[in-house]
Amino acid sequence: MSDHKERLDQSLSALMDGEATDIELHRLLKEVSEGSELRDKWKRYHMVSSAIKGDAAIASIDYSAAISAAIDEEPAHRQGGLAVFAGSAGRFAIAASVALVAVFGVQQLNSPLDSIAPVSEFAGVEQVNEENTGPAIQFPSGFQPIINARTVSAGGNNKNSQFVTPVIEVRQQAERNYSEAQLRAYMNDVMAKHSNHAALNSNQGMLPFARLNETEAAAKKE
């Protein structure tokens, strides 16, 4: 008997250290449910352990009886073999889903574009007009030079053309030797040449030509 008790004590301390095997745990649980001696010992071990760790509240109150009584009053849940299996399967499912979330989370981090539906939000992409505080000046057609660049920016919605024309901001206004037509012609020319470059030298084939609007295409033919 003392041999048995000694083995139980060893199992108990193993449990306290978190090293008890399943068999030991079963034996301990069985013993604790049958007699109070081992339960008291278990409680003492915990109090000692708490004291060593420096935990402040070393409660001498035994909740176990009250809890036990409360559990007895609860209507019994059916706990068949299947339910036990389902329980552990559920735990595994949770664990697996946590892992899955972790993996997906990593992927999400990798790709900020994930959250974007490219198709839906096309209309108003405005890059230039952060400083747009004044009204847009409407020019007849083509590019729209802005004479006072700081305050005015053309919205680009030219009423006479079905295409949005390029927005041009003039950065400095020292001496005005240029004409709008000149500026427009120059910009048309470089944009057309750039499209040509891009078509020839990139992998996009002739796609860049689609970027040219009517006025630029006309300028290109000249």
Next chain:
Amino acid sequence: MVFLRLVKKIKVAALVAAVLLHGPLFAAQMESAHDLMSKMAKASRELSYQGLFTYEYRGNLTSVKLSHGVRDGQIYERIQHMDGAQRNALSRSDNVDCLRTGDMLLRGSAYKINDQSYARLEDFYEFHIKGEGRIANRRVVMVHVLPKDKHRYGYVVAIDKESGLLLQSVLMSHTGKPLERFQFVDISIGGSLADLGFDLEASNFDDVALDQSNCIDNNRQITTSTSSWSTQWLPPGFVMASHKIADTDGQESMMFTDGLAVFSVFIDIDPGRSLPAIDANLGATVAVLTKADINNQEYAICVVGEIPRATANQIASAISMSPSLPSSPSPSISPSP
């Protein structure tokens, strides 16, 4: 207590298993995304196809008919705007094997900048396969192309599963807003030049200059003429793909690409000071024009491309005249031996 530990153990095991299982899968995906991109570069040159695509920016939509035919090693291309004023463009290249810088970078080859360094597309973009979709009634693979720095934009592209052709390309800003979109609505792949209607235009093609310039040589470099201008700063990964010395109007131009994005630099002599410094936008294309006064000569330096404005500004401000002109080569390209 032990149950908790057990659950913890299972969690850890599941996590480890998931990561281990997923790791190689992920790597395979990355590889095939890049393979897809290089397949796309090849297909869009070497296949014959005809289709309608839309081009969209800032709420504007244009529709364009594109024909691309290959015969006897020659590439014939026609582009026709289907709305607005009548606009057509023809192009002809005599050598289907003539690879240009952009092609080569996209095909996954390293571009030799000099003996020590190479430019590789995957150093500057990440490629992620994002499932499948349907575009122009064809099954496509969606690929997200993310820039690794702020000097270039990202793309959302759709690549035809069967042929490898690019059926959709959306240029994305850094904040994830679409800047412009190409998308096919209908495409037929295959067919002879006659099917594509090119033979009717045979005479028109006689007027189209053969484009033979800027093919990549065996040394994985293009041979460029020396320029009196140099770029003191380029966004990493961009290499010069073509260079035209001053034409009759006195305009010199250079083109740079990282394999996906393209920008051009134009340098004009501006004796009448007739051009102001400007910032311009057309859809996703930005233009930055700066003025430089060198030896009492006024120059207009213009950077045009589908790149962020800050990048364009930085490039423009870093262009200067080479001190020892005209024999010094541009630092971005080492001369071929």
